Amino acid sequence: MLNIRRSNNILLCSLFFLTALISSNVWCNTDRFIIVGSGMAGAMEAYHAFLDAKKNNQSLCITMYEQNKSLGDTTVSNIAPSLTPDEILSVVPRGQELVKKIQILFSEPGGIRVDDVRGIQGTRATEQFQQQAQLYSMDEVGHNQRTQCLLELGKMSMDMWQKLYEDADAELKEILKSSNFNACYEPTTKGPRSLCNGYRIDLIYNVSNAKARALSMKQDYESLGYNQCALLTPDQVTALDPFLADFCNAHSTKNNGQLEWNHDAIALWRPGGCLDAQVFLPKLYAYLTKHMGTYTNAQGKIENRFQIKFGTKITGLDFAHTNNGQTIISQLHAQNGQTVNLVDQHGATSQCVFCPGESVGTMKNLGLQEPAYAGFAGASLMFTIDIPKSKMLSCAKFRHCMEVHQEGVVLAWQARFRDNKIFIAVAGTKAFYSDRKPNKNEDFAKNRNLLQLNMVNDVLPEFISWALERDTKGQTLTERDLSILEDKGIVTRWAGTRAVVYDGFPTLGCVYTQDHNKIANARCTTHLGSGGVSFAPAAIAISRSAFDKQDNINSFAQTVLRYADSTRSV
């Protein structure tokens, strides 16, 4: 008997006639793949499914369901993704630290509280998250093991991004290049340092004992096998990147003819890359549409094998049991009334992967298990600045890929000469938002965007001076300056979410009903926190292996899958 049950636990019906149709091993024999969520996790799921189908000569169709109306609304289109092996660490403060930080306003040192948004404090989602995070913090050994595992996963993902580029055809290589793709890797040749060759400059300033911070980062990267890290002098920074001369002069003092960093500033040569996902994502989807081709559907209509259905929020699932006892998802229901059948009239069952990212709580709302979750808000600022004619030539070489650190703030930073203008994108900062979605007009985003504007002015005062049409070097910029830039269309402000669970580990692999039945035709790849772009390739690889035979999964993947299990709790 095939029982079909809707996820809100109402028993709908028993469909005897489908029983015989559903094949017994539903994971292996699909040629239709459904992805919920079109962010970076969804994108990497789609690309790897496409590669597999190509290798196996399989005629695959991929359909993505995305609640947003366009890709421009998706998180990665609004940030400046840095690619690093440790990007995912440290979003969730530990135990008592979490309790303490939640009491401190986001704009105070170490604070993450927001006061102007309802539905954050005292809700069930917040209580569950805090309770689990506190219990988890008592397991120091377990936490250290997970942190080490995440660093190794990060290293694996950096290698996979690099391989993705090396194995790409000429068209995809060009897409990556135009998306400011810089891989993070250990250069194979020893020679003078050069930018955009696996390593980059990170700036640290207004941080007491900046040198100790940089040395501790250096130690972490060396433990992962990145051996070319070094502290850079102001003169070395300027020689590598003349566009940083203003910053170096402002944060150093001349001693015996040489510039020396002030005690609260330093620069670190470290492994790191970046990707402009605002450019990359639409181009990757266009590439998949083109290369996967078309087919003729049952009604005789020609359809693309790769499709994204925008404005389609999945809000319900029907579960069914096959005659050999497996539980499957038989239908997805969308808010707009659309129904997606995962079992066709011949009994072929489609596979489905949930990549809901920022929408924490989606799996739980769909009737699947989800560990205690929360969103940590972040803000971004993007500039497009006209270049005076006389400066056009010198700006053509401008290209930044770095992170800029202040006390309690790390900004992922990409900037470059793009379409004859200066393009600068910075993203970072943090506040606890539970399961609420942040909005750019709330206090957090307004305040952090102003901080970001000032940090950009600290590093690149010449460009901000062009934008504000006055000399801004050494000045503290105000809310009014920010709104002038916004009104002129020079700056775009944005606030969004990092999706996490209580232990800061992603959730990957098998999904389960609330009554603990493993679903045979669905997985998840989600909760990638602050590192979803960096970690997407490795997270997808591990998530995809969840249905492999145990003997075929290496011990590292087994460990990751155990930590990442969607039924976990402390």
Ligand SMILES: Cc1cc2nc3c(=O)[nH]c(=O)nc-3n(C[C@H](O)[C@H](O)[C@H](O)COP(=O)(O)OP(=O)(O)OC[C@H]3O[C@@H](n4cnc5c(N)ncnc54)[C@H](O)[C@@H]3O)c2cc1C
């Ligand atoms: C300020 C900030 C800075 C960051 N900087 C970096 C960085 O430098 N490097 C880095 O690696 N990462 C960074 N991140 C993290 C990164 O953006 C995320 O980890 C990544 O976007 C997660 O990708 P995802 O595909 O899992 O989720 P998302 O990007 O959130 O995408 C999920 C998609 O699923 C859709 N969706 C959800 N539920 C449904 C549903 N029920 N039906 C249909 N569609 C649905 C959503 O609309 C969304 O488009 C940053 C994040 C922030 C907020």
